[in-house]
Amino acid sequence: MNYPGIGTPTLKYGEDMIDHEELGAFMKACRARVDAEAMGFPVGKRRRVAGLRREEVAELAGISPDWYTRLEQGRDVGVSRRVLECLSKALQLSEAEMGHLFALAGVQRPVETAVSSSEAVVSQAEVLEALSPNPAHCVSGPWDIEAMNMAAEVAFPELHGKKAGGNVMRMIFRDEGFRERLADWESHAKQCLATFRTLYGRQMRDPRFRQLVNELTLSSEEFAAWWPRQHVGDLSPASKRFIDPVLGELRFTVRFFQPTEDPGRILTVFMGDAYTQQRLGEALADRSIGWKE
Structure with a gap:
């Protein structure tokens, strides 16, 4: 068994691995943690939600508010790597959170893993x-x-x-x-x-x-x-x-x-x-x- 170090594993992704409900719940939780005022949106007494509104996330990510809403509601909506990257930026995701978002969406995130050829394989x-x-x-x-x-x-x-x-x-x-x-x-x-x-x-x-x-x-x-x-x-x-x-x-x-x-x-x-x-x-x-x- 080879133990080169810490790294994101190489996994097989596909439609059968997507959990739309879990993906939507994760995005909703991340949206609630973003500081709307720091992202340039007005915050007043009329704001009823913590963090960003759905339409604000869509605006930051450059996508349709209706499309984002359906995605967060757990509907069967396909997403591309580019869209996920934009959503990660809009939601201010950390590296770990971004990797989790890609995994939930069933999209392979490109990762470079350096492995030394001289490493011994041991049990x-x-x-x-x-x-x-x-x-x-x-x-x-x-x-x-x-x-x-x-x-x-x-x-x-x-x-x-x-x-x-x-x-x-x-x-x-x-x-x-x-x-x-x-x-x-x-x-x-x-x-x-x-x-x-x-x-x-x-x-x-x-x-x-x-x-x-x-x-x-x-x-x-x-x-x-x-x-x-x-x-x-x-x-x-x-x-x-x-x-x-x-x-x-x-x-x-x-x-x-x-x-x-x-x-x-x-x-x-x-x-x-x-x-x-x-x-x-x-x-x-x-x-x-x-x-x-």
């Missing part, structure tokens, strides 16, 4: 093993755990729990133990949810995504409140801090990698600082001794 197990004592796991689909190294088992025992069921999103939103150990849980949860939304847009035909969204909507108040906001994110590095009752304070820089030949998988590596690596190394050594005895 998933070898990659995970080599990263110890840094915790690492590989997920697929809606963040279902495929494999993890022993350091991840020590650092994140919640992933084995019944509530998590081998899924990262369940661990974040349903496991109270994980929530208590993670400093600034709300910020972390919102960031993960935004990234999950991006993956959802790229793989929306996978029924596991919709099943998990329905499950978490019913079981987590925070998920139910945040999911409709349509925030999207990317796989940027992030800092995380845990307060573990046994290991003490653990600090990580989390990095994500996608194999070029299978973009549906994500390798997540928790790069610990010197103290964190020392504590995890000691815990792994103790665990190894226990097994031998």
Whole structure:
């Protein structure tokens, strides 16, 4: 399995991948977040909507107001790459949001991905093993755990729990133990949810995504409140801090990698600082001794 680095996966797009209702909901949410006054439109007491009006988006994008309305209402309206680029500019979308818009519309966005020809192809197990004592796991689909190294088992025992069921999103939103150990849980949860939304847009035909969204909507108040906001994110590095009752304070820089030949998988590596690596190394050594005895 090849892990060259972070990048937008090469996906096959087509009409069968378009979710018009999801596309319309996303555009509506983005429109509501734009500062109309900053875009040159008058803002007064008569303005009843947050952000831009539909006709204002259409004006900025250079398209018909009626056509934009039908698109936002989830009707079966085809869109070109050029139109999506204009809409992205009108809605002030970030790179991650723009990629999400293209994915929802079923339009391939041109991406340049540099891959070194000298990179060795290694197995998933070898990659995970080599990263110890840094915790690492590989997920697929809606963040279902495929494999993890022993350091991840020590650092994140919640992933084995019944509530998590081998899924990262369940661990974040349903496991109270994980929530208590993670400093600034709300910020972390919102960031993960935004990234999950991006993956959802790229793989929306996978029924596991919709099943998990329905499950978490019913079981987590925070998920139910945040999911409709349509925030999207990317796989940027992030800092995380845990307060573990046994290991003490653990600090990580989390990095994500996608194999070029299978973009549906994500390798997540928790790069610990010197103290964190020392504590995890000691815990792994103790665990190894226990097994031998």
